[in-house]
Amino acid sequence: MDEPKPLRPTSEATLRRLPIYHHLLQKRLATGIKTISCSQIAEELSCDATQIRKDLAVTGIKGRPKVGYDLAALILSIEIFLGWSRVRKAFLAGAGHLGSALLGYNRFHHYGLDIVAAFDRDPDRVGTKVHGREVLPINKLAGLAKRMRVEVGIITVPAPVAQEVADFMVSGGVRAIWNFAPTKINVPAGVIVQNEDLYSSLGVLLQKLSAAHRLR
Amino acid sequence: MDEPKPLRPTSEATLRRLPIYHHLLQKRLATGIKTISCSQIAEELSCDATQIRKDLAVTGIKGRPKVGYDLAALILSIEIFLGWSRVRKAFLAGAGHLGSALLGYNRFHHYGLDIVAAFDRDPDRVGTKVHGREVLPINKLAGLAKRMRVEVGIITVPAPVAQEVADFMVSGGVRAIWNFAPTKINVPAGVIVQNEDLYSSLGVLLQKLSAAHRLR
DNA sequence: TAGATTGTTAATCGATTAACAATC
DNA sequence: TAGATTGTTAATCGATTAACAATC
Numbered sequence: 001m002d003e004p005k006p007l008r009p010t011s012e013a014t015l016r017r018l019p020i021y022h023h024l025l026q027k028r029l030a031t032g033i034k035t036i037s038c039s040q041i042a043e044e045l046s047c048d049a050t051q052i053r054k055d056l057a058v059t060g061i062k063g064r065p066k067v068g069y070d071l072a073a074l075i076l077s078i079e080i081f082l083g084w085s086r087v088r089k090a091f092l093a094g095a096g097h098l099g100s101a102l103l104g105y106n107r108f109h110h111y112g113l114d115i116v117a118a119f120d121r122d123p124d125r126v127g128t129k130v131h132g133r134e135v136l137p138i139n140k141l142a143g144l145a146k147r148m149r150v151e152v153g154i155i156t157v158p159a160p161v162a163q164e165v166a167d168f169m170v171s172g173g174v175r176a177i178w179n180f181a182p183t184k185i186n187v188p189a190g191v192i193v194q195n196e197d198l199y200s201s202l203g204v205l206l207q208k209l210s211a212a213h214r215l216r
Numbered sequence: 217m218d219e220p221k222p223l224r225p226t227s228e229a230t231l232r233r234l235p236i237y238h239h240l241l242q243k244r245l246a247t248g249i250k251t252i253s254c255s256q257i258a259e260e261l262s263c264d265a266t267q268i269r270k271d272l273a274v275t276g277i278k279g280r281p282k283v284g285y286d287l288a289a290l291i292l293s294i295e296i297f298l299g300w301s302r303v304r305k306a307f308l309a310g311a312g313h314l315g316s317a318l319l320g321y322n323r324f325h326h327y328g329l330d331i332v333a334a335f336d337r338d339p340d341r342v343g344t345k346v347h348g349r350e351v352l353p354i355n356k357l358a359g360l361a362k363r364m365r366v367e368v369g370i371i372t373v374p375a376p377v378a379q380e381v382a383d384f385m386v387s388g389g390v391r392a393i394w395n396f397a398p399t400k401i402n403v404p405a406g407v408i409v410q411n412e413d414l415y416s417s418l419g420v421l422l423q424k425l426s427a428a429h430r431l432r
Numbered sequence: 433t434a435g436a437t438t439g440t441t442a443a444t445c446g447a448t449t450a451a452c453a454a455t456c
Numbered sequence: 457t458a459g460a461t462t463g464t465t466a467a468t469c470g471a472t473t474a475a476c477a478a479t480c
Contacts, residue, residue, distance in 0.1 A: 009427060011447070012420060019419040023375070023398050037461065045400055050449060053462070065455045065461045082419045083426030097320035097347075104313035111415055112422045151425065159239070176425045178417070182239050184261055192428065194421040196414075199327055201394070203235040203298045204228060205410040206328045209367065209392045210299030211225060212408065227471070253437065266473060269438070281437045281479045437480085444473070451466075456459105 014055045015082075019111075020045065021052065022078045029071050037068030084112035089150045091174070093165045094157035095120040095128075095135045098180060102154060103131040113152065117144070121161070138168065145172025152176050159183040230271045231298075235327075236261065237268065238294045245287050253284030300328035305366045307390070309381045310373035311336040311344075311351045314396060318370060319347040329368065333360070337377070354384065361388025368392045375399040 024044055028036060038056070042049035056063075056074065059081035063069040079085050087109055092099055095118045102108075103115055118130055119138045126137045136144070144150070153169035155162050155177060162181035169177060176192040179185055182199050240260055244252060254272070258265035272279075272290065275297035279285040295301050303325055308315055311334045318324075319331055334346055335354045342353045352360070360366070369385035371378050371393060378397035385393060392408040395401055398415050 008446095010423065013447070015420040015423050016413075016416045018423075019398070019413065019415045020400070022419075023415070024400075039461080048449065049461095051447090054448090054464095057463075063462055065463090066459075067456075068461070081423065081426075083422035084419075086426075088422070088425070097317035101313035101317035105414075108418070111418055113418060152421070175428070176421055178421055182235070184236070184240075190428070192421065192424045194417055194424075196417050197232075197235065198321075198412075199235045199239070200232045201410055201412050202324070202327055202329060203238075203300075204231040205368070205392055205394055205408065206299035206304070207226065207231050207234075207297065208408045208410075209304070210297075210302075212391070212406070224470095229471070255437080264473065265437095267471090270440095270472090273439075279438055281439090282435075283480075284437070435480105437478105439478080440476090442473105442475075445471085447468100447470085449466105449468070451464100453462105453464085455462075 010058050014058060017051075017055050018059070018078050018082060021055070022075060022082075025071060025075050025078075029075065034071055035068045036071050036074070037063075040068070082112070084110070087112055087114045088152050089148060090115045090152035090154055090178075091141060091145055091150050091169070091172075092118045092133075092154040092156060093120070093138060093141060093169070094155065095125050095130050096156060099154075099156035100130050102156065103133055106131075115154065116148070116150070121157075138165070141165075142168045142172035145169065145174055150174060152178065155179045155181050155185070157181060226274050230274060233267075233271050234275070234294050234298060237271070238291060238298075241287060241291050241294075245291065250287055251284045252287050252290070253279075256284070298328070300326070303328055303330050304368050305364060306331045306368035306370055306394075307333055307335060307357060307361055307366050307385070307388075308349075308370040308372060309335045309354060309357060309385070310371065311341050311346050312372060315370075315372035316346050318372065319349055322347075331370065332364070332366070337373075354381070357381075358384045358388035361385065361390055366390060368394065370394045370396070371401070372396045 021041060038049040038052045041052050059077040061069060061074050061077040090113050092115050103118060118133050118135045119141045120126055120135050121138045125135050128135050153174040155165055157165050159181045162183050163185050166177060166185040166187060170187055170191055178194050180196045182197045185193060187193055237257060254265040254268045257268050275293040277285055277290050277293040306329050308331050319334060334349050334351045335357045336342055336351050337354045341351050344351050369390040371381055373381050375397045378399050379401050382393060382401040382403060386403055386407055394410050396412045398413045401409060403409055
C-alpha cells in the first residue's frame with residue numbers, strides 16, 4: 001500500500017528556482033527574522049506566490065497558515081532536497097581559464113560539491129597546483145575516479161575533446177557530468193548530464209537585444 | 217497592410233537551442249557537406265525533427281523538400297537572427313576568477329560580443345592587465361560606457377555588490393546585462409537581464425543524482 | 433513518377449496561474 | 457471571531473509532438 005503513485009520527477013524549472021529561493025532565504029536569515037511567507041518571497045523576486053508555494057512543497061516542507069514557513073527549516077529542507085547536505089566528490093577535466101575559475105569557487109562544498117582534483121592533457125599544466133588542487137594527467141582520471149569513488153565529473157575542456165573526456169569519466173564510474181563544453185556528449189543510460197552552454201545564454205541575450213532594437 | 221500580426225517573441229527554449237544547432241552545423245560544414253536535413257540534426261542531437269524544423273523557421277530560412285537546408289545559408293541565418301553578425305561592445309565588472317575566465321574566451325567576438333574593458337573595485341587589480349584588457353576602477357564604468365556607447369554589461373562580482381554594479385551599468389546606458397552573480401538584480405523596464413546562475417545548475421545536477429540514488 | 437522532406441495545422445502534454453476550501 | 461496564508465484542485469496558457477498536405 002506504500003508509494004503506489006507513479007511519481008513524476010520534479011520539473012527542471014522548479015529545480016532551477018529552488019537555489020534562487022535558497023539564496024534569498026539565507027540573506028533573510030542573516031537579518032534575524034524567523035519566518036517568511038510566499039507572498040514576501042514573491043514580492044522580492046517579482047514572481048508568482050502560488051508558484052513558489054508549489055515549488056517549496058516538493059521539498060516536503062509544511063508551512064503554517066497566517067504565519068508562513070519557519071525560515072531555518074525551509075532552508076534546510078531545500079538543501080536536503082537538492083542533495084546539498086551530503087558532499088559529493090568531483091573531478092574536473094580541463095584546467096584552463098574556466099576550469100581554474102571553478103576550482104577557485106570555494107563555496108561549492110556548501111552546495112554539495114567537493115572538487116578534489118583537476119586533470120589536463122597539457123604537460124605544462126600537469127604537476128602544477130591550481131587553487132590548492134594538483135593538476136594530474138588525464139590518463140589517470142578513470143582509474144583514480146574508480147578508486148576514490150568519485151561521483152561527479154566536470155568538463156571544461158574544448159568541445160572537440162569533450163566526448164573523449166566524458167568516456168573516461170564514465171569508465172571511472174562517474175554518475176553525473178556537468179558539461180561546460182558547447183557540444184553534445186553521449187553517455188550510457190543512467191548517467192546524468194547537465195549542460196552549461198555559455199553560447200546558448202549569450203545567444204538568448206543578444207537575440208533579445210537585437211529584437212528590442214528592431215522594434216524601435 | 218504590413219506587419220499586422222501581434223508577433224509573440226521567440227520562446228527562450230528555442231533561443232537556447234539555436235546555438236546548439238549552430239555548433240553542430242559548423243562542425244558539419246568543416247567536413248565539406250553542402251546540405252543538411254532536420255532528421256539528420258535530430259539523429260545527431262537525439263531530439264525531435266519537427267521541433268528543429270520549427271526552431272529553424274523562426275530564423276526565416278527556407279528549406280527544400282527532399283533536400284533539406286543549404287548548410288552555409290542556415291548557419292548565416294541563425295547568426296543573423298541571434299544578432300551574432302553585428303559585434304556589440306561589452307564591459308565586464310569583477311576581474312576575479314570567473315571574470316578573468318570570460319576575458320580569456322577569445323571566441324566571443326565570433327558570437328557578437330567584444331569585451332573591451334574590465335572593471336574592479338580592488339585597487340590591487342586596477343591597473344593590471346587580464347588577457348590583454350586593462351582593469352579600470354569601477355567608478356569609471358558609467359562614464360566610459362556612455363562615452364563608448366557600450367551596450368552590454370557582464371556582472372561577475374560577488375552577489376552583495378551586484379545590484380550596485382548593475383545600477384552603474386544602467387546609468388551608463390547599457391541595455392543588456394549578463395548576470396553571473398547568484399542574486400536578483402533590479403533594472404528599469406527595457407533593460408534585458410540574462411541570469412547565469414551556476415548554483416541553479418548545480419542544484420539541478422545534484423538533485424537528479426540524489427533522486428537516482430533514492431530509487432535504487 | 434514515387435518518395436523523402438519541408439511547412440503548417442491540430443492534438444497532446446506539462447507548466448503556470450487562478451480559484452477556493454482548510455486552517456491557524 | 458476575522459482575516460491572512462497555506463495546500464490543493466481546476467482552468468489557462470504555451471511548448472512539444474503528431475498528423476498531413478505541399479513540393480521538389
